[in-house]
Amino acid sequence: MTKPRHEYEYGAIDAVVNIWTPEALSHRPGWQGDFFVGKMKAESPLMAGLSLEQMIERLDAAGIERAFLIAPRTGQVGLPGCYHLPYEVVAQACEQYPDRFSGLAGIDPTQGMEGVRMFEDAVKNMGFIGAHLYPHWFELAPDHARYYPFYAKCCELDVPIQMQVGQSMIYAKDAPRRSVGRPIALDAVACDFPELKLIGIHVGIPWHEEMIAMSWKHDNVFIGCDAHRPKYWPDSFRHYINSFGQDKVIFGTDFPVLDFERTVNDIDALDLRPHARRKLMRDNVLRIYGLDA
Numbered sequence: 001m002t003k004p005r006h007e008y009e010y011g012a013i014d015a016v017v018n019i020w021t022p023e024a025l026s027h028r029p030g031w032q033g034d035f036f037v038g039k040m041k042a043e044s045p046l047m048a049g050l051s052l053e054q055m056i057e058r059l060d061a062a063g064i065e066r067a068f069l070i071a072p073r074t075g076q077v078g079l080p081g082c083y084h085l086p087y088e089v090v091a092q093a094c095e096q097y098p099d100r101f102s103g104l105a106g107i108d109p110t111q112g113m114e115g116v117r118m119f120e121d122a123v124k125n126m127g128f129i130g131a132h133l134y135p136h137w138f139e140l141a142p143d144h145a146r147y148y149p150f151y152a153k154c155c156e157l158d159v160p161i162q163m164q165v166g167q168s169m170i171y172a173k174d175a176p177r178r179s180v181g182r183p184i185a186l187d188a189v190a191c192d193f194p195e196l197k198l199i200g201i202h203v204g205i206p207w208h209e210e211m212i213a214m215s216w217k218h219d220n221v222f223i224g225c226d227a228h229r230p231k232y233w234p235d236s237f238r239h240y241i242n243s244f245g246q247d248k249v250i251f252g253t254d255f256p257v258l259d260f261e262r263t264v265n266d267i268d269a270l271d272l273r274p275h276a277r278r279k280l281m282r283d284n285v286l287r288i289y290g291l292d293a
Contacts, residue, residue, distance in 0.1 A: 011065025012264065012281040016162070016201055016226040016252030019069045019090055022049035027085050046256050052093055056100055062260035065282075066100055068129070068252075069093060071122075073106035075137040081175035082137065084108065087118070091126040102291075104132040104162065109146035116149045123157050129289055130154075133163035141180040143188040151193050160197035160288055162224055165211055166204045169227070183211035190218040197288055201252060202227040203237060212240050215248045222288055225280070226252030230266035238270060246276040250285040 018024075025047075050058075059067060071090040075082030090103040105122040108115050122128040131154055135142050142163055154161050165186070168179040183204045190198055201224030204211025215221050225233070225241070241249050253263045272280065286293055 008063060010278060010282050012063055012251055013285045014059070014064050014067045014253050014255070014260065015199075015250045015285050016224055017067040017069050017255045018072075018257075019085075019093055020046065020050045020055060020256060021052060021089075021093070024085060024089050025049045027083060027089070029081055029083050043256065043259070052097060052101075056097065058260050059100065062264045064260055064264070066102060067255075068102050068104050070104045070132045071106050071128075072132065072134065073108040073137075074134055075175070076108065076110045079175065087122045087126055087128070091122075091128070094127055102289075103128040104130045106132045106134075107147075107150050107161075109138055109140060109144070109150065112146075113149060116153050119150060120153055120157065123159055128159075129291070130159045131161035133161060135163055135165075135181045136168035136177045136179060139178050139180055141182070142185040147189075148192075151189065151196050155193055155196050158290070160199055162199035162201050164202050165200035166202050166207060169202075183207050183214050186214045186221055187217070190214070190221050194218075194220060196220060198222065199224050199250065199288070202254070203233070205234070208234050208237050212236065212245065215240075215245060221248075222284070223249045224252045225249055226254040227257050229258060230263060230270060233270075241280055242270075242272050242276045246273075246279050247284060249280055250288065251281045 055067070069090045071085045071087050073084045077084055085106065087105055094101045094103045103126070105119050105128040107119055111118070119131060131150065133147070140146055142165070151161065163181070165181040165183045168177045168181070183200055186198055186200060189196070197220055199222045200211050200214065203223065203225055205228055211223055215223050253260055267277070267281070
């Protein structure tokens with residue numbers, strides 16, 4: 001029988017969360033409502049934004065102890081639909097609530113070494129704990145040479161990088177983006193950078209079997225389970241989490257794409273083995289990111 005969430009002796013860690021304050025939303029382009037509400041079925045009132053305190057209330061209701069806030073870089077600034085959320089917006093939230101939030105710095109491969117230096121500064125001086133990447137926005141597969149300086153810097157700084165794999169979900173009428181995130185592209189990266197911790201987020205759907213294969217093959221490749229409701233996860237992915245892949249998957253929502261509490265309820269309904277649930281919800285991400293319990 002499923003254990004009530006409030007009885008778990010540990011808090012979950014959500015590894016993929018969009019900061020949703022009015023300030024953060026002011027940097028996003030106008031298509032966000034059509035995408036998050038129209039396509040991803042997020043709550044319409046959320047488009048007005050949430051204070052950090054309201055986000056924390058939602059995290060508490062779901063039994064989530066910490067959220068990794070992303071500072072996304074979606075394409076080259078100036079192109080249709082593209083934007084960069086300033087690192088400072090996320091850094092300030094993490095500074096205000098250091099026990100609840102950690103930051104992931106988005107990267108833009110078109111910025112070259114200037115972007116690498118900005119990313120290094122974000123980690124060394126602003127407290128960010130890893131990198132974040134949307135390959136589809138740049139229409140460059142994860143094994144493209146333009147990313148390699150960033151991968152090398154992640155190795156040097158000993159921080160993971162998470163990136164969207166699977167189909168492109170981008171909904172921007174003036175800027176459709178091809179699906180370049182086939183998980184098999186991680187194979188070359190993992191071979192070239194065996195010490196780089198690579199996390200393929202968004203499950204890899206519809207190529208989830210390919211993502212499972214990459215995670216199984218490479219010690220340094222992991223899967224983020226965000227953006228797709230656990231209620232509809234493929235059987236093979238659920239089995240992977242509950243068996244031979246229990247050390248390879250980390251919990252995430254991509255909030256507001258998925259609601260915190262509903263997502264945790266969905267996972268509880270899967271009746272995972274207790275040790276597999278704990279690894280998914282907490283232990284794996286602590287190990288991968290080198291965080292204290």
